[in-house]
Amino acid sequence: MTIAPAPSSFKLPDTPRGLGLRLERVGRSFGTKRVLEQIDLAIPAGQFVAVVGKSGCGKSTLLRLIAGLDRPSAGRLLFDGPQEGAATRIMFQEPRLLPWERVLANVEVGLPASVKGEERHDRARAILAEVGLADRAGEWPAVLSGGQKQRVALARALASGPRLLAFDEPLGALDALTRIEMQTLLERLWREQGFTALLVTHDVAEALALADRIVLIDRGRIALDLDIDLPRPRRRGSAELAALEGRILDTLFSS
Amino acid sequence: MALAEPHAESDAGVVETRKARPLALPVAAVEARLAGWVLPVLLLALWEYLSRIGVIAPNVLPAPSAIAQAGWVALKSGELLRNMGVSTLRALAGLVVGGVIGLAFGIANGLSGLSRRYTDTTLQMIRNVPHLALIPLVILWFGIDEEAKLFLVALGVFFPIYINTLHGVLTVDPQLVEMGRAYGMSPLTLFRRVILPGALPSIFVGLRFALGIMWLTLIVAETIAADAGLGYMAMQAREFLLVDVVVLAILIYALLGKLADVLTRWLERLCLQWHPAFQTPRE
Numbered sequence: 001m002t003i004a005p006a007p008s009s010f011k012l013p014d015t016p017r018g019l020g021l022r023l024e025r026v027g028r029s030f031g032t033k034r035v036l037e038q039i040d041l042a043i044p045a046g047q048f049v050a051v052v053g054k055s056g057c058g059k060s061t062l063l064r065l066i067a068g069l070d071r072p073s074a075g076r077l078l079f080d081g082p083q084e085g086a087a088t089r090i091m092f093q094e095p096r097l098l099p100w101e102r103v104l105a106n107v108e109v110g111l112p113a114s115v116k117g118e119e120r121h122d123r124a125r126a127i128l129a130e131v132g133l134a135d136r137a138g139e140w141p142a143v144l145s146g147g148q149k150q151r152v153a154l155a156r157a158l159a160s161g162p163r164l165l166a167f168d169e170p171l172g173a174l175d176a177l178t179r180i181e182m183q184t185l186l187e188r189l190w191r192e193q194g195f196t197a198l199l200v201t202h203d204v205a206e207a208l209a210l211a212d213r214i215v216l217i218d219r220g221r222i223a224l225d226l227d228i229d230l231p232r233p234r235r236r237g238s239a240e241l242a243a244l245e246g247r248i249l250d251t252l253f254s255s
Numbered sequence: 256m257a258l259a260e261p262h263a264e265s266d267a268g269v270v271e272t273r274k275a276r277p278l279a280l281p282v283a284a285v286e287a288r289l290a291g292w293v294l295p296v297l298l299l300a301l302w303e304y305l306s307r308i309g310v311i312a313p314n315v316l317p318a319p320s321a322i323a324q325a326g327w328v329a330l331k332s333g334e335l336l337r338n339m340g341v342s343t344l345r346a347l348a349g350l351v352v353g354g355v356i357g358l359a360f361g362i363a364n365g366l367s368g369l370s371r372r373y374t375d376t377t378l379q380m381i382r383n384v385p386h387l388a389l390i391p392l393v394i395l396w397f398g399i400d401e402e403a404k405l406f407l408v409a410l411g412v413f414f415p416i417y418i419n420t421l422h423g424v425l426t427v428d429p430q431l432v433e434m435g436r437a438y439g440m441s442p443l444t445l446f447r448r449v450i451l452p453g454a455l456p457s458i459f460v461g462l463r464f465a466l467g468i469m470w471l472t473l474i475v476a477e478t479i480a481a482d483a484g485l486g487y488m489a490m491q492a493r494e495f496l497l498v499d500v501v502v503l504a505i506l507i508y509a510l511l512g513k514l515a516d517v518l519t520r521w522l523e524r525l526c527l528q529w530h531p532a533f534q535t536p537r538e
Contacts, residue, residue: 089438092430092434100527142531
């Protein structure tokens, strides 16, 4: 499983890349349970933000709010451009491919309805090549491995050229080696395409490998907001990363 | 040299297995196809033998050869084909009417809580009345015309299709539905690309149940009141003590039932290619 180098045929849409956003005193409650409280967060266009926290801390709720799958019960979200439809895409923890459609058709799900006919196939094929699965276009999803399915899901999320991409622990179910491979792929595509990336994860090492900035959520509030100003690509297991990981884990478990 | 010989031997072995494969494969394929027919053929042979030596009296159960002859006579006169045609047409008409209504209600009640709240209770109550118990009433309403049979078959096939369609639509993976919505599918696209294909395996289960009920209902209805069709043919033969024709009719039911099953399997294979259970393993 090697990840193919980017073919030149894949062109970026002409829209400005990256969508900046701002959350102002955002809260979300389910019944009497307040999951998120008074979140203030400004994410500049093109930034790679990782949201970490223990399970049940509200990080997935935050992602669903930003991806537009849910509405806040308090405060507001501001985007510096249109965020509906194809401009925002989400990648789930599970691949969520349609089992009754071939790989290529699954990628086409991500294209806006305005793209028609042969162009749909061409664009889907180009982005499939981008994630290194050009030769699997005609397969049923059932025959792919877990990592391949998740790469098809990534191709589907990227197909419309989104300005904001929300990742809901998309690598959580993969084995350690496939995971590192996917992280490399994710980083490369983010650098090439310049979308704003929001990655929810419980893996601090993964957040450190990928993100410009780590936001730690604890009991519905932001407990830590840390810029990671390290050169890319980052070397896993370096002393700097280990020190940062220790600091974040300390904050996580001290509360 | 000592090394070369075993090498040559193993080479020969490889060539041999390569030769054997194309021969072995068709045999296995033929065996798989015919396995289901071995038992019926053996039973038929035993039956013929027991009839020939006089253990089975011809007025109780005629020999298979006698039935085949009765079948040939009926076929030549055109009577058999006409009756089969009439019965098949009735069965399919009832299946289409009842199936389409069942599918429509199943989909509507699966998608809309409002529709389900208002109609499901009623449908469940009707379901618990054995539809064959309605035969006297149906004869009073429609006489013994086509409407009576159509009504009974449609009513019979409605419920398995309704219940399985409803179940299929309700159990479509909610994660896929959420994905479809998040990726901007319109309600119609969501139905066409996510909900209907997701419910299809369940709908096919309903269809196979429905086919069984379809024949059962039709045969009972034709036996009680009809002026053509297989059930009518069997009843007429009983009047004239033509045991061979009665048995012939029963055997044809078995064959038609099998035919319907084969057709459904073929349809399943066509529509559910994506399903791992229906995929032929690839090399």
